[in-house]
Amino acid sequence: QVQMVQSGAEVKKPGASVKVSCKTSGYTFTDYYLHWVRQAPGQGLEWMGWINPTSGGTNYAQKFQGRVAMTRDTSISTAYMELSGLRSDDAAMYYCAKNTATHNYWGQGTLVTVSS
Amino acid sequence: SYELTQPSSVSVSPGQTARITCSGDVLAKRYGRWFQQKPGQAPVLLIYQDDERPSGIPERFSGSSSGTTVTLTISGAQVDDEADYYCYSAADNNWVFGGGTKLTVL
Numbered sequence: 001q002v003q004m005v006q007s008g009a010e011v012k013k014p015g016a017s018v019k020v021s022c023k024t025s026g027y028t029f030t031d032y033y034l035h036w037v038r039q040a041p042g043q044g045l046e047w048m049g050w051i052n053p054t055s056g057g058t059n060y061a062q063k064f065q066g067r068v069a070m071t072r073d074t075s076i077s078t079a080y081m082e083l084s085g086l087r088s089d090d091a092a093m094y095y096c097a098k099n100t101a102t103h104n105y106w107g108q109g110t111l112v113t114v115s116s
Numbered sequence: 117s118y119e120l121t122q123p124s125s126v127s128v129s130p131g132q133t134a135r136i137t138c139s140g141d142v143l144a145k146r147y148g149r150w151f152q153q154k155p156g157q158a159p160v161l162l163i164y165q166d167d168e169r170p171s172g173i174p175e176r177f178s179g180s181s182s183g184t185t186v187t188l189t190i191s192g193a194q195v196d197d198e199a200d201y202y203c204y205s206a207a208d209n210n211w212v213f214g215g216g217t218k219l220t221v222l
Contacts, residue, residue, distance in 0.1 A: 033209055035211060037211070037213075044200075044202065044213060044214075044215045044216040045151075045153075045159065045202055045204075045213040045216070046213070047210070047211040047212065047213060050209060050210075050211075059209070059210065061117075061210075062117065095158060099206070101164075101165075102164055102165075102168070102170060103161060103164075103170060104149070104151070104159070104161045104164075106158040106159060107158070108158060109158060
């Protein structure tokens with residue numbers, strides 16, 4: 001079955017960067033775009049962008065352009081999301097996710113805390 | 117960029133029917149989906165392609181679409197259905213979520 005396992009919680013200082021991984025299994029990694037979504041405490045779901053695992057091409061939501069980088073390692077079916085210049089309002093749960101025609105699959109989430 | 121608009125909250129008594137709407141121009145051209153999210157959990161897909169239900173989702177959850185609005189209907193709402201509900205669509209592989217609706221069943 002499809003599994004998306006993310007890296008563990010992170011605590012970062014303002015201005016630092018965080019890199020979250022998403023290791024996938026149970027499907028062909030290069031068959032589906034991999035998306036990142038975040039959710040601040042008590043807030044809604046916010047789409048950050050996607051990576052095309054085949055080409056490495058990316059598309060980022062305008063809000064995150066210049067601060068986010070999505071990469072992948074096809075040899076280990078793993079995607080990464082790095083967010084730089086962290087601010088207090090970047091504190092959130094970060095999810096990797098993918099779509100098929102009839103399903104959505106989500107990682108378990110990675111909690112990023114930003115604190116001095 | 118596209119936007120989806122949902123009510124922030126809906127409240128029903130157990131056994132009643134709950135309806136949550138979601139409006140946005142993108143829905144005139146693209147299918148909508150609905151997710152349920154309970155505290156501390158990842159979202160769960162309830163409806164795809166406006167009105168299709170994945171296997172394992174109870175029949176009391178249904179979806180419909182008209183023009184630029186999609187609607188999630190929960191028939192005979194149960195206390196366990198208390199959760200946040202998000203509509204979603206995608207255009208050019210870019211995802212957009214509604215702001216979420218908190219459903220209270222009491």
